[in-house]
Amino acid sequence: MTGDLACILTDDLKLPADQLTDDASLDHAGFDSLAVVELSVLLTDRYGIDITDSDIKNAATLGQLDLLITSKRTGR
C-alpha cells in the first residue's frame, strides 16, 4: 500500500493501523458506510480524482483499492 492511502486511512479515517494490510478486506480494515464516503470526498479534495462510493466498495482488498487510486492519479 502506498504511504498516501495509509496516511488517509490512519490519520483521517482513524482506522487501526495494525489492520491495514494489502490483503485485508475493507470490512476487516474497519470501513463502515460513512468511511467509504469520507474516503471518496478526501480523494477528490486532495488529489482531484473521482472515485465513487461504489468503486471503493467493489475493491476486494486494500491492495486493490490502492491500485485503483494509483491508476486514477496517473491517468491510466
Add this chain to the structure above:
Amino acid sequence: MTRAAVVAAVGAALPASVVSNEDLTARLDTTDEWIRSRTGITRRHVAAAEESTADLAVRAAAQALTSGEPDHVDTLVLATTTPDRCCPATAPAVATRLGLTGIPAFDLAAGCTGFLYALATGAGLIAAATARTVLVIGADRLASLPHPHDRTTVPLFGDGAGALLLRHGTAGKPGALGPVVLGSDGTGADLIRADHPGALHMDGADVFRRAVDRMTTASRQAATAAGWDLGDVDRLVPHQANSRITSFVARQLGVPDGRQLSNVAEVGNTGAASIPLLLARASSDGRLKPGHRTLLTAFGAGLTWGALTLTWPDLTRTHRLEGAPA
C-alpha cells in the same frame, strides 16, 4: 459606528426523559457500538407526548429573558421544522405565553439550518432599525419524525429548544453577529424529507457528502467576510448532526479537535435547537468563554446551509437594555 445585532442572553430547554442507546437496543435491531461509531451519540432527550414544541420554546426563551432582562422585546422568530400544528404558526402562542402578546411573532422553517436563518432575520430587523430587541428561538421535536422501527434514523434525533436574545449594538464589538452566509439547493429536497411524522427518509451518504462540502465552504466564506483567517477561530460550533460529519468539517477547515465544540453525544440531532443548545451548554461549562472568536455553521433539509461569526460576549453582567429610541 455600524449598527449590528448583539447577543445579550442565551437559554436552553431539554425534555426530562432521556433515552440511552441501551434503551434503543431493547426495541431496535441495533447496538450501542453501532450507534456510537457512526454518530457519536450515546443518549438523547425525548419529549413526552403532551410536551409540545411551544412548551420547549417557552422554557428556553424564558431562561434567556430572565438572564437578559430586556425592557421590551420587539419581535420573536421561532425556527422549527416541527410546529405544533399546520396552522396557525407556533410563534404567536409562544409570544403570548411569554407575556409578549402584540409583538410580531412568526415561524421560520429551514431544517437544521433554521436557527442561523432566524439569527440572520433578527439581525436584519435590528440593522434596519425595525426592531431593537429580537428573541430568536430554535425548537424542534425531531424524535417524532423517524418511523419508530427505522434503526438507521431513530437513534439520530432528540428534542429540545434553545434561544438567543439579540439587542441592537455596534458591529465588531463582542457579541455582534458578523456577516451571515446562507444558501439553499432544492435539487436535494428529497435527500432529507418527511411527508408526515413517522415517515422520515434520509440518504445518509449523499447528505454526508453535501453537508461537508456546504458547511466547509460557508464557513470559509463567513470567516473571510468577517476578516478572519480560519486559524483565528477559537471555537467552531457546527450543527450537531453527527460527530463524523462535524469532525470531518473541522479537519477540512484545519480547526483542531480542542477548538470544536460538541454535545451531540448527550442530545443527538436536535434540529433548529442544536446550535443554541450547544452555545448555552458550552458557555455554562466554560468551554466557550468571553472573547472566543466563534464560527457557527449548519446544514439541513431543504437543502439549506449557513455560517456566521461572532466574538462570544460576557453574558455574566446584566445587560439592561436602554429604552431610548434607536
